[in-house]
Amino acid sequence: MSVELSVAAPRDCGECQIRHRAVCSRCDEDELTQLDQIKYYRSFQAGQTVLWSGDQMDFVGSVVTGIATLTQTMEDGRTQMVGLLLPSDFVGRPGRGEAPYDVVATTDLVMCCFRKKPFENMMLRTPHVAQRLLEMTLDELDAAREWMLVLGRKTAREKIASLLAIIARRDATLKLASLDAKVVFDLPLTREAMSDYLGLTLETVSRQISALKKDGVIVLEGKRHVTVPSMERLLEEAGDDSDGGMVS
Amino acid sequence: MSVELSVAAPRDCGECQIRHRAVCSRCDEDELTQLDQIKYYRSFQAGQTVLWSGDQMDFVGSVVTGIATLTQTMEDGRTQMVGLLLPSDFVGRPGRGEAPYDVVATTDLVMCCFRKKPFENMMLRTPHVAQRLLEMTLDELDAAREWMLVLGRKTAREKIASLLAIIARRDATLKLASLDAKVVFDLPLTREAMSDYLGLTLETVSRQISALKKDGVIVLEGKRHVTVPSMERLLEEAGDDSDGGMVS
DNA sequence: AGCGCCTCTTGATCTGGGTCAAAGAATTCA
């Protein structure tokens, strides 16, 4: 429950309004002003827990910079990541009180938050915000279900390839890079976090990454810097049918 | 794409309006009349595919009687069930054109449908319908994420116990039975369907069910009729923390 | 520089669940 609340908002709002896919894209001036009034920033350090499962959740918001994960844990410690929040992703459940899972910052993290009550009120008044929220939730649901296929039916190698593909695609989209060019990015997750995402052990993750490297599917510099020479090849390894758009 | 459309609506609407958690509960007379005008029934036989992945989906609706599954399939035939639709569950994505997965009737099935366009229009006019939809989608998302934990981290035995618990709880809720009493129900799924839900093979499903039976966690009469003497025990076997509410 | 602390890699071995195979219910059809 160690939540550093930095009400100081050094960033210009324009930035986050453009970045978070959430509520801004179709708001008029008036509505943006309303949003501004209930908006604040929160910063977290890498490793910090934003929210524990069961906590009251009095805000909604979106990631500005950094990465957070949603995880569920069994009493005996087995944990499964159920969501990955990259910049521009939305967190929060309007109408819900309790967080259903832990939210953890895996890197230093800045979030743009809105207090929940006022946000909900605004939602009632501006239908297109509710629409947007529904759309986003449906996206998340699709992604979760895509991920169920990965967890339930894919081999370790396919799982790793799938995860790399998601990150690569997501990264490429943010950079507006062409999709057939080679993709370069830094892995935002530790091997352990990847294993939690994929329902594997970290040893298996490591081995499979080594294998993909040996087979030329990816090029690794250091432990985190990845180059994907051919997205097509990667997707093939992932067992994906040509495209398919799984995002967190 | 074999969709039997039975516009004949033998059922009184009251029934489905009460039953589907969807749009009706808070509608006034006027809105109900509007809904009536765009409502129709569809019947399917067991095994029939309601919708193929990629199909245009021109309706939304909810299950009146019977059971349907949402499944995703890889090119090589591996399939994963990603959702289970029991009576009163909602299907459809307002604002989306294509179905992202196959919808299959596993028993004879009756659905109460609304044509999508008019439904969406109505949604724009009546905010509480959109709210309700958002709530439902968030429920589904929670259920999907709960299921990711099952798929990623639970053993075969725990998976089976989890599935039985879901069905039992769901059934008990529908019947308004007390939660500590023993629960009796018929399995609505074949062993194969269960294996698709759980990311297992049907042989493993069979073996684990036998094991749970031998250990007295469940009592089986025939292949489908199940008695759960103690929900507590079953949940324990599922690795669940006391309660926890995963519903499709 | 030297030490402790992470994160990651790699090897050796074990095992839960997959695969292959066969045969027992239950149901439908003729």
Add this chain to the structure above:
DNA sequence: TGAATTCTTTGACCCAGATCAAGAGGCGCT
């Protein structure tokens, strides 16, 4: 009534990935 079909169970064996164990960088600290 028996034959065909579908669903289910059970057995024997195997392998992908888990587990256990030992190092190998890398980085901040004193």
